[in-house]
Amino acid sequence: xxxxxxxxxxxxxxxxxxxxxxxxxxxxxxxxxxxxxxxxxxxxxxxxxxxxxxxxxxxxxxxxxxxxxxxxxxxxxxxxxxxxxxxxxxxxxxxxxxxxxxxxxxxxxxxxxxxxxxxxxxxxxxxxxxxxxxxxxxxxxxxxxxxxxxxxxxxxxxxxxxxxxxxxxxxxxxxxxxxxxxxxxxxxxxxxxxxxxxxxxxxxxxxxxxxxxxxxxxxxxxxxxxxxxxxxxxxxxxxxxxxxxxxxxxxxxxxxxxxxxxxxxxxxxxxxxxxxxxxxxxxxxxxxxxxxxxxxxxxxxxxxxxxxxxxxxxxxxxxxxxxxxxxxxxxxxxxxxxxxxxxxxxxxxxxxxxxxxxxxxxxxxxxxxxxxxxxxxxxxxxxxxxxxxxxxxxxxxxxxxxxx
Numbered sequence: 129x130x131x132x133x134x135x136x137x138x139x140x141x142x143x144x145x146x147x148x149x150x151x152x153x154x155x156x157x158x159x160x161x162x163x164x165x166x167x168x169x170x171x172x173x174x175x176x177x178x179x180x181x182x183x184x185x186x187x188x189x190x191x192x193x194x195x196x197x198x199x200x201x202x203x204x205x206x207x208x209x210x211x212x213x214x215x216x217x218x219x220x221x222x223x224x225x226x227x228x229x230x231x232x233x234x235x236x237x238x239x240x241x242x243x244x245x246x247x248x249x250x251x252x253x254x255x256x257x258x259x260x261x262x263x264x265x266x267x268x269x270x271x272x273x274x275x276x277x278x279x280x281x282x283x284x285x286x287x288x289x290x291x292x293x294x295x296x297x298x299x300x301x302x303x304x305x306x307x308x309x310x311x312x313x314x315x316x317x318x319x320x321x322x323x324x325x326x327x328x329x330x331x332x333x334x335x336x337x338x339x340x341x342x343x344x345x346x347x348x349x350x351x352x353x354x355x356x357x358x359x360x361x362x363x364x365x366x367x368x369x370x371x372x373x374x375x376x377x378x379x380x381x382x383x384x385x386x387x388x389x390x391x392x393x394x395x396x397x398x399x400x401x402x403x404x405x406x407x408x409x410x411x412x413x414x415x416x417x418x419x420x421x422x423x424x425x426x427x428x429x430x431x432x433x434x435x436x437x438x439x440x441x442x443x444x445x446x447x448x449x450x451x452x453x454x455x456x457x458x459x460x461x462x463x464x465x466x467x468x469x470x471x472x473x474x475x476x477x478x479x480x481x482x483x484x485x486x487x488x489x490x491x492x493x494x495x496x497x498x499x500x501x502x503x504x505x506x507x508x509x510x511x512x513x514x515x516x517x518x519x520x521x522x523x524x525x526x527x528x529x530x531x532x
Contacts, residue, residue, distance in 0.1 A: 164364030211306035253421025267321030279437035283332020331380035391483035441498035456493030
């Protein structure tokens with residue numbers, strides 16, 4: 129029996145609960161650097177603090193005038209295929225308001241039961257709060273090329289694991305019968321294996337989704353409370369704890385994992401010097417178990433390409449200083465732009481996973497894809513457009529590396 133991806137979102141959304149948290153005020157997101165949950169510009173400095181200009185955040189909080197193409201959806205170039213619009217009548221991965229680590233684990237197990245040896249699963253590490261970080265592999269391990277896709281390195285960006293797990297199911301369901309750009313998917317998977325890490329920061333996701341109730345260990349609980357106290361004192365938030373935690377980007381120790389990679393890490397003069405909901409780079413590069421796990425996986429092979437999924441902005445970033453894969457990264461960004469309709473931005477990142485993959489000697493073409501058009505955490509209503517724009521990214525990247 130063939131299985132098809134269920135993307136009839138009208139049916140999938142029946143009974144869905146709306147997102148319980150309102151986004152930050154539009155003025156904070158559109159017209160200013162990110163300050164903190166519940167804080168307007170007039171309260172951006174804490175007691176006794178010295179005014180500063182925060183660094184531009186690559187993602188939420190970026191100035192519209194700083195982007196060359198600020199998240200404008202363009203015309204999408206179609207590629208001949210026979211599976212991207214099929215509908216699965218019995219899906220495993222279903223759109224829900226808060227796609228949890230626990231649901232992801234259940235779905236991974238169900239996908240293994242259904243698709244057998246077409247899927248391989250590894251645990252590549254563990255978070256501070258004891259959650260497994262999963263790698264899902266589709267395609268031959270003997271393939272000459274391998275592509276790594278990772279998401280939810282920021283806690284509140286938990287729509288990206290839902291997107292990536294839906295991509296995984298589509299790839300598995302189409303494995304034996306799909307064709308893309310006049311090539312059988314089964315042949316493509318002999319030439320290129322896909323490695324998905326859908327939830328790099330499971331503790332951050334859990335904290336953003338369910339707050340203090342999601343925390344298992346006392347030392348993580350105490351660090352989150354300490355981060356909140358520091359952020360209140362510094363004027364980064366005026367919100368009560370329960371309204372502050374949904375905006376949590378960091379891991380369980382208050383470290384922003386996408387500032388924790390050894391890519392111009394020393395040059396990042398961030399105003400946050402201790403645990404916080406966002407923008408603390410840690411005591412040293414790769415100080416955290418989550419970044420260590422992703423770095424260890426990344427060091428196992430030379431990658432043909434890497435994709436980092438973030439939210440928000442409907443835009444693609446591809447560059448950093450001393451980029452060893454500038455030409456390939458730009459070409460990859462342009463390829464994904466044709467599929468998604470997202471604009472391509474030339475801003476140079478620092479300290480992120482993409483940046484590290486571009487400077488660590490591998491010279492892997494790497495991009496960050498920012499999905500969605502509203503502030504995180506995104507409501508379920510945003511998923512339909514995110515899916516339609518990104519359902520073909522994985523196979524487009526396979527096509528890119530095969531023909532490059």
